[in-house]
Amino acid sequence: MAKHRTATPPLTAKRSRAAAQTAPPAQVSAKEPARGDGWRRRHLLDLDDFSAAELELVMESTDAMKEVLAREVPRVPTLRGTTIVTLFYEASTRTRASFELAGKVLGADVINVSASGSSIEKGESLIDSVRTIQAIGADLLVLRHGASGAPYLAAREANMRIVNAGDGWHAHPTQALLDAYTIRSRLGDIRGLKIVIVGDISHSRVARSNLWALTTLGAEVVVCGPPTLLPAGLDGGGDANESDLPPVRVEHDLDRAIEGADVVMALRLQQERQQSGLLPSLREYSRLYQVNGERMARAKPSAIVLHPGPMNEGVEISAEVAGGTRSLIEEQVANGVAVRMAVLFLLLQGGKAK
Amino acid sequence: MPKLLIRNGRILDPGRDVDLVGDVLIADGRVAAVGPNLTADGAETIDASGLVVCPGFVDLHCHLRDPGFEYKETIATGTQAAARGGFTTVCCMPNTQPVIDTRATVEYVLRVAAAEAAVRVLPIGAVSQGRDGHQLAELAELAEAGCVAFSDDGAPVADGALLRRALEYARISGLTVIDHCEDPDISARGVMHEGWVSTRLGLRGQPASAEETFVARDIALAAQLDAPVHIAHVSTREAIALIRTAKERGLPVTAEVTPHHLTMTHETVAFSTNGDAASASSAEPRTETLRYDTSAKVNPPLRTPADVAACVEALRTGVIDAIATDHAPHADYEKACEFDVAAFGISGLETAFGLCMTLVQAGGLDLPTLIERLTAGPVRALGLERSVPQLGSLAEGAPGDVVVLDPEAEWTVEPERFASKGKSTPLAGRTLRGRVVATVVGGSVV
Amino acid sequence: MPEDVLMSADDVRRAIVRIAHEIVEQNRGCQDLILVGMRTRGVPLAQRLSDAIRDFEGEEVPVGALDIGLYRDDLPARGTRIEIKPSDLPEDIAGKRVVLVDDVLYTGRSIRAALDALIDYGRPQRIQLAVLVDRGHRELPLRADFVGKNIPTSRGDEVLVQLEETDGIDQVLVSERRD
Numbered sequence: 001m002a003k004h005r006t007a008t009p010p011l012t013a014k015r016s017r018a019a020a021q022t023a024p025p026a027q028v029s030a031k032e033p034a035r036g037d038g039w040r041r042r043h044l045l046d047l048d049d050f051s052a053a054e055l056e057l058v059m060e061s062t063d064a065m066k067e068v069l070a071r072e073v074p075r076v077p078t079l080r081g082t083t084i085v086t087l088f089y090e091a092s093t094r095t096r097a098s099f100e101l102a103g104k105v106l107g108a109d110v111i112n113v114s115a116s117g118s119s120i121e122k123g124e125s126l127i128d129s130v131r132t133i134q135a136i137g138a139d140l141l142v143l144r145h146g147a148s149g150a151p152y153l154a155a156r157e158a159n160m161r162i163v164n165a166g167d168g169w170h171a172h173p174t175q176a177l178l179d180a181y182t183i184r185s186r187l188g189d190i191r192g193l194k195i196v197i198v199g200d201i202s203h204s205r206v207a208r209s210n211l212w213a214l215t216t217l218g219a220e221v222v223v224c225g226p227p228t229l230l231p232a233g234l235d236g237g238g239d240a241n242e243s244d245l246p247p248v249r250v251e252h253d254l255d256r257a258i259e260g261a262d263v264v265m266a267l268r269l270q271q272e273r274q275q276s277g278l279l280p281s282l283r284e285y286s287r288l289y290q291v292n293g294e295r296m297a298r299a300k301p302s303a304i305v306l307h308p309g310p311m312n313e314g315v316e317i318s319a320e321v322a323g324g325t326r327s328l329i330e331e332q333v334a335n336g337v338a339v340r341m342a343v344l345f346l347l348l349q350g351g352k353a354k
Numbered sequence: 355m356p357k358l359l360i361r362n363g364r365i366l367d368p369g370r371d372v373d374l375v376g377d378v379l380i381a382d383g384r385v386a387a388v389g390p391n392l393t394a395d396g397a398e399t400i401d402a403s404g405l406v407v408c409p410g411f412v413d414l415h416c417h418l419r420d421p422g423f424e425y426k427e428t429i430a431t432g433t434q435a436a437a438r439g440g441f442t443t444v445c446c447m448p449n450t451q452p453v454i455d456t457r458a459t460v461e462y463v464l465r466v467a468a469a470e471a472a473v474r475v476l477p478i479g480a481v482s483q484g485r486d487g488h489q490l491a492e493l494a495e496l497a498e499a500g501c502v503a504f505s506d507d508g509a510p511v512a513d514g515a516l517l518r519r520a521l522e523y524a525r526i527s528g529l530t531v532i533d534h535c536e537d538p539d540i541s542a543r544g545v546m547h548e549g550w551v552s553t554r555l556g557l558r559g560q561p562a563s564a565e566e567t568f569v570a571r572d573i574a575l576a577a578q579l580d581a582p583v584h585i586a587h588v589s590t591r592e593a594i595a596l597i598r599t600a601k602e603r604g605l606p607v608t609a610e611v612t613p614h615h616l617t618m619t620h621e622t623v624a625f626s627t628n629g630d631a632a633s634a635s636s637a638e639p640r641t642e643t644l645r646y647d648t649s650a651k652v653n654p655p656l657r658t659p660a661d662v663a664a665c666v667e668a669l670r671t672g673v674i675d676a677i678a679t680d681h682a683p684h685a686d687y688e689k690a691c692e693f694d695v696a697a698f699g700i701s702g703l704e705t706a707f708g709l710c711m712t713l714v715q716a717g718g719l720d721l722p723t724l725i726e727r728l729t730a731g732p733v734r735a736l737g738l739e740r741s742v743p744q745l746g747s748l749a750e751g752a753p754g755d756v757v758v759l760d761p762e763a764e765w766t767v768e769p770e771r772f773a774s775k776g777k778s779t780p781l782a783g784r785t786l787r788g789r790v791v792a793t794v795v796g797g798s799v800v
Numbered sequence: 801m802p803e804d805v806l807m808s809a810d811d812v813r814r815a816i817v818r819i820a821h822e823i824v825e826q827n828r829g830c831q832d833l834i835l836v837g838m839r840t841r842g843v844p845l846a847q848r849l850s851d852a853i854r855d856f857e858g859e860e861v862p863v864g865a866l867d868i869g870l871y872r873d874d875l876p877a878r879g880t881r882i883e884i885k886p887s888d889l890p891e892d893i894a895g896k897r898v899v900l901v902d903d904v905l906y907t908g909r910s911i912r913a914a915l916d917a918l919i920d921y922g923r924p925q926r927i928q929l930a931v932l933v934d935r936g937h938r939e940l941p942l943r944a945d946f947v948g949k950n951i952p953t954s955r956g957d958e959v960l961v962q963l964e965e966t967d968g969i970d971q972v973l974v975s976e977r978r979d
Contacts, residue, residue, distance in 0.1 A: 067886030077916065078870040148557050153646065239619075345884070
């Protein structure tokens, strides 16, 4: 069938957007065959089992959402009559606002439930809370939780769609999608790009989800940080099979890691890592692992810098780089809304959850 | 008391090298005779043709939760579960509320057991008062009251000086100290084994070395003091290597392993490998949605395939003396929650035999050895025959505790039908081959 | 599945040229005219109409692309391919005469969605509809202003428009669905 996703012919595009510039080829992963064209997911829990084709589909849909957001009145009726609930057990202004806006632009009703000021504070269990939210008629739950795997528990216990907005150290799939999208919109096809992720990989759900997404899209991913902040087994060996963890290279020397990089992603360093003895001092950390101008000079001239925020300028990233021309950090935030719109749209496209 | 004649079974009494087809006669609550073609007038008869008859199993390590946590388990329900699993003697850990650290609590357990228990209950006393790891409990009085060993299980004896004093002081009664080996600084509140699965799941891992450093410490103390120490639920290859060396040197060190550490790996937490260590190592990509299976949350955690293989081998060669269930029942709600906050523990009494039979079926172990590690092995490890003469054997005059097994019978694990109040097991829905047909305690079928 | 060719490449070409003439005639020239193709096959059709108009009128009529994925009321079942692309309108459509271009007019629901989408971009002076094929069975009170060919069909039939740009060949096929 001639249903290949060739790009439509270039139009008299006055409103041309970076989003529409690139049209990466469909099938890219050597790792996993695309499993059909259809979107069959009820939940977005992580990207570990996404095919390259699925990731591409999300990013293509994001292009369309960017167009909507660029309109004078960014509002479409797509999810009218749909109720989305955000339930955040950890504070996160940015992610929550991003989901809320995404839902509203698509015409959904969005209700925010905070862990404080609700029955959750009185010790209601996660399962009870999820069931209550379902009972009030929610079609989709956006869940942020400090315990890894909490969204999986919610997905098992509920009939509504579940979107993981960050669980413990485990996954933050929409952040990884927006990172991939941001890279793609600036550098084109992700395949073959050298992407360095720097910092506290152990405790980073952003890093984990990014490792899956970026390797599935064919990037050469290098993780770099002190051994005390790298999780067990990432550098191979042990009893893991090849497909059990994302295929990345581990490097402890940032100068070496950053050599020829297309993308450098700095992760937030929590102060408590020093307090818990994983680091001698912030000073030594930033001396060894800060993404700064000198180090960025070793990357490709076209290289870009990402950071999932919130940043500790002067610790994991220098102010000069964070605010510099290579930094796409603000664009990441802007793309976040569009990516989350795409995710909500794809998960709810079949109409209301039954 | 009526007589009981169990006829025509394969009689396995590995502690005495007995393996024959014949009959077991129990009279007055004790084994009266073992041999071919026994007769007894008026005896109740069990036809054990095609079945295995052996001494009742002895579990060195279970949690009956009574007193204090009766919502999790009681002495009555826990011992019913034991009986279903073929265990006729269970040693119960002292992490109750109050802790079994006084004569009064020991007497409570024994009194309730005498009234309600389906099988023999042998209490284990706490090493430290309140299991708080600071002040020795009155070990001598605990022994007088009926404790058969000492342990702060659930937690290690973290303070090495306290453990040293406990080992010395326990000499008064001649009892063994059982240690849950886990260096709390190294394990750092890990909720599963530290390895690629914990990395995949984003869960806090506890490394194997947390167990191994304490095993090494305990062995050093046992060597210095020539005092017996028993390593609870061994789970790592390096810990086993340490124990093997200690035993080769003739040190008074014994060890136990759980059925789950003999058969399941850390992958069980994430994937439905069906609890089978062998099938877990296929090269197929795992695309299944991650499970975060709290029923596989247990301490020590399920380890790697190499650890599992080392446990099986150590059990076969006798480096590990006994299989102990570490039956750790919890209420449903303590497991139906986020993995981080779920309780540690598997409800293990009722599945122990069937699960261990997978080792026999896979060829890693022969049936007589398996039975030995469930009977004579545990009795020898803690010297339980001093408390109950001839326990774990079918010698004439031994307790009339017998289990009849069908090694070929298949059954499906249905936790909702457990006698135990604890329904949490990673084996739910799994079909096992090998089941307990009848459990006889003191000459009566229970 | 038996397939009949209802329009050949020549038929398609002639229909486009004719519609192009009708558009210019009805609108009395190309003033304020915009051709907006509905994804996927309406877009190349709109481009061809623009090309045709340039050939005989010498004027460049701007072409836009409209994706109605976010406006549908008949979202497909789970598991089917769903593709949404950015809409791309060449200029402000307020006060303009917009000709919507699609390949097949059937129930009218896509057109309804397209009208909603268009109006979100501004208030055109007028919206007209051009389609290559009208196969009947309307479920909404809509009609096309310009039609390449009226093709009576039964509901079970499938009408397939293929175009060089998307499918490598220009033709219109009808096949009977068995169910």
